Amino acid sequence: MYVLGIESTAHTFGVGIIKDGEVLANERDIYRPKAGGIIPGEAALHHYELGPIILKRALDKAKVSLSQIDLFAFSQGPGLLPCLKVGYQMTKFLADKYDKKIIGVNHCVAHIEIARKVTGLNDPVMLYVSGGNTQVVTYENGRYVVFGETQDIGIGNLLDKTGRRLGIPFPAGPKIEELAKQGKNYIKLPYVIKGMDVSFSGIETFVSQIIGKHKMEDICFSLQETVFAMLMEASERAMAYCKKDSLIIAGGVAANTRLNKMGKIMCDERNARFEFMKKEYAGDNGAMIAFTGYLMRDYVQDDLSPRPDFRTDAVEIKYR
Amino acid sequence: MKVIARGAEAIVYENGDEIVKYREEKKYRVPEIDLPLRKGRTKREFTALSTCSRAGLKVPKPIKISSEGDKLHMEKIDGKQFDYVFSVDKMKDIGILLASINELGIVHGDLTTANILAKGEEIYFIDFGLSYFSKKDEDHATDLFLFKNALKARHPNEFKKAYRLFIEGYEKTMGKEFKGIETHLKDIERRGRYHENG
Numbered sequence: 001m002y003v004l005g006i007e008s009t010a011h012t013f014g015v016g017i018i019k020d021g022e023v024l025a026n027e028r029d030i031y032r033p034k035a036g037g038i039i040p041g042e043a044a045l046h047h048y049e050l051g052p053i054i055l056k057r058a059l060d061k062a063k064v065s066l067s068q069i070d071l072f073a074f075s076q077g078p079g080l081l082p083c084l085k086v087g088y089q090m091t092k093f094l095a096d097k098y099d100k101k102i103i104g105v106n107h108c109v110a111h112i113e114i115a116r117k118v119t120g121l122n123d124p125v126m127l128y129v130s131g132g133n134t135q136v137v138t139y140e141n142g143r144y145v146v147f148g149e150t151q152d153i154g155i156g157n158l159l160d161k162t163g164r165r166l167g168i169p170f171p172a173g174p175k176i177e178e179l180a181k182q183g184k185n186y187i188k189l190p191y192v193i194k195g196m197d198v199s200f201s202g203i204e205t206f207v208s209q210i211i212g213k214h215k216m217e218d219i220c221f222s223l224q225e226t227v228f229a230m231l232m233e234a235s236e237r238a239m240a241y242c243k244k245d246s247l248i249i250a251g252g253v254a255a256n257t258r259l260n261k262m263g264k265i266m267c268d269e270r271n272a273r274f275e276f277m278k279k280e281y282a283g284d285n286g287a288m289i290a291f292t293g294y295l296m297r298d299y300v301q302d303d304l305s306p307r308p309d310f311r312t313d314a315v316e317i318k319y320r
Numbered sequence: 321m322k323v324i325a326r327g328a329e330a331i332v333y334e335n336g337d338e339i340v341k342y343r344e345e346k347k348y349r350v351p352e353i354d355l356p357l358r359k360g361r362t363k364r365e366f367t368a369l370s371t372c373s374r375a376g377l378k379v380p381k382p383i384k385i386s387s388e389g390d391k392l393h394m395e396k397i398d399g400k401q402f403d404y405v406f407s408v409d410k411m412k413d414i415g416i417l418l419a420s421i422n423e424l425g426i427v428h429g430d431l432t433t434a435n436i437l438a439k440g441e442e443i444y445f446i447d448f449g450l451s452y453f454s455k456k457d458e459d460h461a462t463d464l465f466l467f468k469n470a471l472k473a474r475h476p477n478e479f480k481k482a483y484r485l486f487i488e489g490y491e492k493t494m495g496k497e498f499k500g501i502e503t504h505l506k507d508i509e510r511r512g513r514y515h516e517n518g
Contacts, residue, residue: 138473145476188352193450194462225349229348229349229353233329233346240327241328242474262349263348
């Protein structure tokens with residue numbers, strides 16, 4: 001069975017093709033704003049323009065034709081409505097044309113499913129860290145439950161906003177990581193854990209006020225160390241409370257080496273397993289949508305319209 | 321000393337009639353973050369426990385903090401962790417106890433069913449490491465919010481009934497102040513991310 005999946009929740013437009021659960025192609029292109037943060041309309045335009053090209057690239061790579069696809073899956077949310085619409089319309093057009101079934105996939109669920117697939121961990125806690133999302137997700141009684149999350153902005157958002165103030169272009173994460181490696185002096189920043197949740201907006205304000213007063217390297221170092229430690233603590237709490245013995249980190253920020261190192265140390269200390277996720281599958285991608293669509297192939301869905309506020313725990317998991 | 325629990329942030333030992341809670345070093349974070357955090361939380365916990373126990377509320381009585389500042393000695397409560405012996409029958413009492421603690425101006429900051437002990441008919445709150453002093457409705461609402469989420473995550477099948485009983489006990493004890501807290505609770509829930517059904 002061939003499944004084609006389209007991801008278009010935010011910056012990334014991705015097309016993945018899988019055959020019986022094995023990835024054949026995973027192509028993507030990422031919209032990069034010229035200045036400032038994401039402009040939803042501009043990102044959607046990027047997806048409209050590049051969509052057909054990415055689609056063709058994926059089909060060529062997988063060496064299949066559209067008529068061979070048995071099922072079309074798309075990322076139904078959460079995400080930015082203009083971006084979600086692109087994926088939905090393209091999927092609808094293709095599925096109608098070839099008279100095939102459509103499956104709407106929850107973006108966060110797709111992250112954890114592809115993580116389970118590529119790491120082989122059956123029941124990990126997932127720390128999901130991207131621009132807009134910061135969640136600690138665990139599986140309980142047939143659903144993926146958000147155990148802890150940010151009470152305000154996403155971690156990637158915090159890094160990008162701080163990056164802009166430091167003159168670093170989007171996405172700021174890699175450059176912040178590079179600068180952080182040269183930082184030596186820890187500047188005390190607010191460390192905000194609220195039960196299982198974290199909060200970043202206070203840190204964002206605090207950091208904006210110390211820019212210029214300290215070396216950039218030290219600011220980046222202190223920022224990373226503080227917010228990553230908070231995320232580790234939230235993840236560890238979820239593991240302890242929900243009795244899970246493995247961790248994976250997904251999302252764009254999962255590309256950060258220091259964050260992964262902290263995950264490894266934390267897991268080693270509690271005799272848990274940690275598996276590093278390759279960037280290809282950690283960041284937003286079409287393969288995770290195709291793969292989750294494959295898992296959900298027998299679902300009957302009434303509402304296929306884009307859901308910008310689609311909650312992770314709204315999906316009943318019937319295949320696990 | 322016998323290890324009786326290993327939580328996310330501390331090892332709990334039993335030493336005769338005493339419980340010793342040791343906040344271990346976390347090697348994943350730099351010492352500049354780790355040490356003040358561990359000492360600070362130990363101190364917070366001591367302060368909250370002593371305020372509550374002086375008021376006659378059901379928490380372990382604190383005894384002392386070790387000279388290194390990362391070990392808290394306290395009275396041993398011979399109970400079971402509530403998440404293992406979960407029962408909706410206790411939810412009203414939990415609401416009453418939380419309201420009494422909030423009325424003293426203490427925010428627990430981390431209430432989950434794992435941070436509650438059941439001893440016979442009685443329930444005790446433990447783990448005050450994230451607690452702080454506040455008389456604000458908004459801060460008291462965060463206790464309700466966090467506990468609600470923890471209930472939903474860990475006990476999804478009993479969640480609805482359990483939460484209703486919990487709120488019943490909380491409201492009864494809090495009296496007319498509950499209205500303001502409830503308003504803030506709704507506000508926090510709205511602020512949270514991705515709420516499709518309000």
